[in-house]
Each structure stands twice: as structure tokens, then as C-alpha cells.
Amino acid sequence: xxxxxxxxxxxxxxxxxxxxxxxxxxxxxxxxxxxxxxxxxxxxxxxxxxxxxxxxxxxxxxxxxxxxxxxxxxxxxxxxxxxxxxxxxxxxxxxxxxxxxxxxxxxxxxxxxxxxxxxxxxxxxxxxxxxxxxxxxx
Amino acid sequence: xxxxxxxxxxxxxxxxxxxxxxxxxxxxxxxxxxxxxxxxxxxxxxxxxxxxxxxxxxxxxxxxxxxxxxxxxxxxxxxxxxxxxxxxxxxxxxxxxxxxxxxxxxxxxxxxxxxxxxxxxxxxxx
Numbered sequence: 521x522x523x524x525x526x527x528x529x530x531x532x533x534x535x536x537x538x539x540x541x542x543x544x545x546x547x548x549x550x551x552x553x554x555x556x557x558x559x560x561x562x563x564x565x566x567x568x569x570x571x572x573x574x575x576x577x578x579x580x581x582x583x584x585x586x587x588x589x590x591x592x593x594x595x596x597x598x599x600x601x602x603x604x605x606x607x608x609x610x611x612x613x614x615x616x617x618x619x620x621x622x623x624x625x626x627x628x629x630x631x632x633x634x635x636x637x638x639x640x641x642x643x644x645x646x647x648x649x650x651x652x653x654x655x656x657x658x
Numbered sequence: 659x660x661x662x663x664x665x666x667x668x669x670x671x672x673x674x675x676x677x678x679x680x681x682x683x684x685x686x687x688x689x690x691x692x693x694x695x696x697x698x699x700x701x702x703x704x705x706x707x708x709x710x711x712x713x714x715x716x717x718x719x720x721x722x723x724x725x726x727x728x729x730x731x732x733x734x735x736x737x738x739x740x741x742x743x744x745x746x747x748x749x750x751x752x753x754x755x756x757x758x759x760x761x762x763x764x765x766x767x768x769x770x771x772x773x774x775x776x777x778x779x780x781x782x783x784x
Contacts, residue, residue: 638777645770
């Protein structure tokens, strides 16, 4: 497989994907927040919960942005190597907690941030060795 | 509290497994087509062709299941926690690649997976 170069334009689109993904998760969280206390013991209650969530406009906004991410991501992957694209996109592991603090007023402790840092490092390590996996799948 | 956390982590693992299956089917469907060259029009044509592959629908089904479980998880815990814990799909994908697809998983990747596990533990403990 030939090497694909990362240009500034592609980098911009990769970071845009990060932001759209963060937006997606914010929308999903908003749609699930309608019912504050959900205690589900039976399957039928789960269906009622899902019915409530699926009637929320935030959910559909979220699904729309998932489609945007899907189209952006799959067209980007034909231009950039996966081992380059994944580390740039794992930027969302920082963006999502930040967005949770700003928009959802969640509290993120220093302990949790250190966990996020470990995950980020792990994702970068996993994707740096991605080229071998790509070859095997093809 | 402790039991609840274990249950939520179990559900997040379940969504991650659904995601993994989804990715596997999608990848094999994409591999069965010639990859698009060049412009946006070619990419759209590619997506249209992709929709006709049955394996893509299996993949969609699993992503819907995953979405339903995910929404329930989000109604129970903080987004910052759930999103971080969802990174465990990297672990499942590595395991699936190693034992089902018989791919070689190199040292660097195992190191990355250990880092992710440590990270998830730190995030869960807080």
C-alpha cells in the first residue's frame, strides 16, 4: 500500500470530524437526559424508555451527525493512512470531557483526566501499529 | 454503588462488542468493492454501491442495537465517564483480530491496549 501524505486541508477535515463526533455524543446525552431517574427492571420499561428517547429531536440530530461523520471519515480514509487518522481523531477523548464540563456541567476530576491521558496514549500506540492489521485484512 | 458500576461497565462492554461486530462486517463489505478514486462524486457512487451489500445491513443492525444500549448507559452515568470507558472497543478489536482473523498483534499494540485498560480503570475509580 502506498503512503498517503497528510496535508493541512486533510488535517482540518480530520479535526472537523473530531468536533462533529463530540457534537454527536452531546446530542445523545441530551436526548437521554429527558427522564432524570430511569430505573428499569423489566424489558417493557426499556421499550418505553427508548420510545421517549427516540421521540427527542436531539437524538435525530445526533444520528444525522453520525451520518456526516461516517461519510467524512470514509472519504478521508481513502486519502490518509489509518495510523495517521486515528491519533488525530482520538483528540475527541479530550474534547468530549471538555464539552461535558462546558455544556452539561459535569465534574471531571484530576483522577479522571489522568485516565483519559492513559487512554489517549493507548489509542496512539494501537494505531501506530495499524499498518500490519490493514495488510492482513486486505 | 459498586454493583451498579459493574453493571454499567458490562453494558458499555456490550455496546463495544456490538461496535466491533459492526466494524468487522463493514470492513468486509468495503473490501468486496473497489475503493473509490478521486472526487466527491466517486465517493457518493461508492456509498450507493455499498448500501446494496447485505453485510452492510447486518452492520447497521448491530449499530442500532449498540445505539439503544448506549442511550440507556448515557441516561445513567456522566458522558465524560461513558465516552472514556467506550474506548474498550480497541481491546475487543485487537482480541478479535488475534483470535478470529488470525492476525498478528505486535508488541506496540499490546502496550497500547494495556495503557487503555489502565486508563479505563482510572476513569472508573474516580
